[in-house]
Amino acid sequence: MSFRSAVVTFPGSNCDRDLAVALEQVSGTAALRVWHGDAELPEGLDFIALPGGFSYGDYLRSGAMAARSPIMQAVVRAAERGVPVLGVCNGFQVLTEAGLLPGALMRNAGQTFVCRTVPLRVETSQSLFTAGYEAGQIVRFPVAHHDGNYFADEGTLDRLESEGRVAFRYADQVNGSRRDIAGVLNKAGNVLGMMPHPERAIESEHGSSDGRALFESVVRGLVEA
Amino acid sequence: MKVRIHVSLKPGVLDPQGRAVHHALEGMGFTGIEDVRVGRLIELDVAEGTSDADLDAMCRKLLANMVIENYRVEKPETVQ
Numbered sequence: 438m439s440f441r442s443a444v445v446t447f448p449g450s451n452c453d454r455d456l457a458v459a460l461e462q463v464s465g466t467a468a469l470r471v472w473h474g475d476a477e478l479p480e481g482l483d484f485i486a487l488p489g490g491f492s493y494g495d496y497l498r499s500g501a502m503a504a505r506s507p508i509m510q511a512v513v514r515a516a517e518r519g520v521p522v523l524g525v526c527n528g529f530q531v532l533t534e535a536g537l538l539p540g541a542l543m544r545n546a547g548q549t550f551v552c553r554t555v556p557l558r559v560e561t562s563q564s565l566f567t568a569g570y571e572a573g574q575i576v577r578f579p580v581a582h583h584d585g586n587y588f589a590d591e592g593t594l595d596r597l598e599s600e601g602r603v604a605f606r607y608a609d610q611v612n613g614s615r616r617d618i619a620g621v622l623n624k625a626g627n628v629l630g631m632m633p634h635p636e637r638a639i640e641s642e643h644g645s646s647d648g649r650a651l652f653e654s655v656v657r658g659l660v661e662a
Numbered sequence: 663m664k665v666r667i668h669v670s671l672k673p674g675v676l677d678p679q680g681r682a683v684h685h686a687l688e689g690m691g692f693t694g695i696e697d698v699r700v701g702r703l704i705e706l707d708v709a710e711g712t713s714d715a716d717l718d719a720m721c722r723k724l725l726a727n728m729v730i731e732n733y734r735v736e737k738p739e740t741v742q
Contacts, residue, residue, distance in 0.1 A: 498727055505724060534727065541729040546678050588675065588730055613678070 440464035440656050442484040447473040447503045452489035452525065452636060459636040463652040473506040483659045484521050485512055487528030489634060499542060499584040500530030509535050521565055522628045526582055529630030538623055538630045540589030546613020552581040554644060556608035557619050557633055561601050564622055566629045569654035575608055576647035578633035585632040587614035597621055605631055663710050665717060666736040669726045670701035
């Protein structure tokens with residue numbers, strides 16, 4: 438059975454190819470490539486990925502311009518229909534700016550661009566994206582961002598925690614994120630945004646292959662569903 | 663009609679940039695600085711008669727992120 442996925446490219450995206458390679462390696466099917474100016478997504482998608490990078494030069498706020506691009510209107514409609522969407526790094530910023538995920542990604546507390554491989558704790562295995570991990574498992578993913586400092590008000594944070602929507606937490610202090618949150622799910626569980634890069638950790642040459650299980654979880658969950 | 667939109671972080675939202683500027687000012691020898699918050703000024707040149715509702719919508723939908731920011735619209739009678 439084929440796995441029909443699409444990777445969106447915005448002007449300034451730079452991890453779109455990495456995501457497409459990860460999806461193809463794990464699923465055996467090439468990911469379709471979609472441009473920000475397209476008004477519609479390809480028909481019958483199983484999965485949509487929003488890549489890292491610096492869409493629109495991070496003008497105004499990271500992800501703000503991309504969130505208002507034509508293709509994002511289609512992505513929001515697809516997400517609301519239940520199509521799974523993964524946003525990594527700038528993709529996470531785009532998802533919060535588009536209102537698909539709560540909170541905002543602010544400038545890192547230390548003011549500096551953080552670029553290194555960090556330990557994360559998988560907080561839930563009860564999601565399409567994390568089913569292949571154990572809750573509490575420590576994984577190592579690269580991060581590379583300037584605006585990864587997750588902010589939401591206390592009420593929102595409490596709700597995310599009580600609904601099991603914190604997917605990943607930094608095991609070390611990385612960027613000042615509230616409650617060390619590195620990745621969050623939407624209420625329906627079909628949208629995940631995360632600052633760390635699973636697509637940069639899919640084979641041993643990357644220094645970690647811990648990200649592979651995320652893509653395997655998705656493919657297994659969707660193809661066997 | 664020239665309109666200025668002042669975007670600032672909400673009270674209670676930590677401003678790492680403001681804190682860095684604060685430290686820099688103190689490092690330069692300036693004293694008595696209680697706090698520094700860095701915001702953004704956006705100048706729009708819009709058609710005469712553009713409604714407040716439209717300006718508000720522009721702010722809420724794009725110019726400010728209402729999760730972390732407030733905005734203030736400064737209209738021509740006060741813009742020099």
